[in-house]
Amino acid sequence: MCSSDTLSLLLDEYHVDIDCRGPLSLAVISGNAASVERVLQCREIEVNDRCLDGLSALVYALKHLEYYALQLLLADSRVDVNFADSLGWTPLQAAVLEGDHIAAQMLVRHAGIDINYQSSHNDAPLLLTVRWLHGQQAVLMVDSLLMHSKLDVNISDSNGQTALWHAVNRGDYDLAKLLLRQSHLRLNDPDRYGVTPLARAAESPVLSCLHFGLHAAQATLPQ
Numbered sequence: 455m456c457s458s459d460t461l462s463l464l465l466d467e468y469h470v471d472i473d474c475r476g477p478l479s480l481a482v483i484s485g486n487a488a489s490v491e492r493v494l495q496c497r498e499i500e501v502n503d504r505c506l507d508g509l510s511a512l513v514y515a516l517k518h519l520e521y522y523a524l525q526l527l528l529a530d531s532r533v534d535v536n537f538a539d540s541l542g543w544t545p546l547q548a549a550v551l552e553g554d555h556i557a558a559q560m561l562v563r564h565a566g567i568d569i570n571y572q573s574s575h576n577d578a579p580l581l582l583t584v585r586w587l588h589g590q591q592a593v594l595m596v597d598s599l600l601m602h603s604k605l606d607v608n609i610s611d612s613n614g615q616t617a618l619w620h621a622v623n624r625g626d627y628d629l630a631k632l633l634l635r636q637s638h639l640r641l642n643d644p645d646r647y648g649v650t651p652l653a654r655a656a657e658s659p660v661l662s663c664l665h666f667g668l669h670a671a672q673a674t675l676p677q
Contacts, residue, residue: 476505477493479510479511482520483514483520501530501532504539507540510537510539511523512527513539515527516552528564535567536567543576545561546571547576549561551586555595558579580599580606580607580617581616593632596629607633607636608638608639616643618630618651619643622651622654622655623654
């Protein structure tokens with residue numbers, strides 16, 4: 455616990471600004487790790503507070519690439535690693551949207567992370583990755599998510615379309631290959647329209663290589 459005098463000093467040093475960012479968020483944004491440590495020592499500080507822009511200190515840390523501050527926050531038992539912003543995005547989903555696989559890896563290693571979280575209007579981190587990111591950035595992010603043993607590689611969106619379906623649909627060969635290496639991947643899950651990843655790959659000459667690869671994988675992966 456810190457004394458009321460110390461808390462007053464911190465609140466005076468890190469006043470609430472026009473966006474209602476409190477001491478912890480302001481300390482994170484300042485890039486001063488010692489200040490973040492000082493604020494976290496005050497048990498009276500609400501570490502999960504959202505500012506007017508809907509963001510918490512944890513999300514500020516990853517948006518500002520303050521990895522040490524992110525590490526400090528993740529080590530604090532009061533911090534809710536799955537605390538969503540005003541739009542319903544969790545910190546892990548925010549890291550995906552930022553294309554930041556380093557922050558994603560730090561979050562994935564946290565014991566409390568909900569790796570498959572999705573809401574009625576927001577995709578799970580894996581689906582968000584294959585729909586939002588491209589090329590090497592997408593591969594690095596999926597690799598980071600695969601660090602978690604409970605990642606559901608067959609999770610589907612509201613249309614019943616999986617990460618593999620989306621990778622095939624956009625012709626992302628490298629991403630499809632990475633997904634095909636996962637032993638629990640299912641190749642023939644149809645979407646709401648009855649289209650499987652294998653069938654989608656067969657629809658276009660552009661996807662012929664993927665079609666061949668999926669056929670080869672079909673012989674070795676459990677269905």
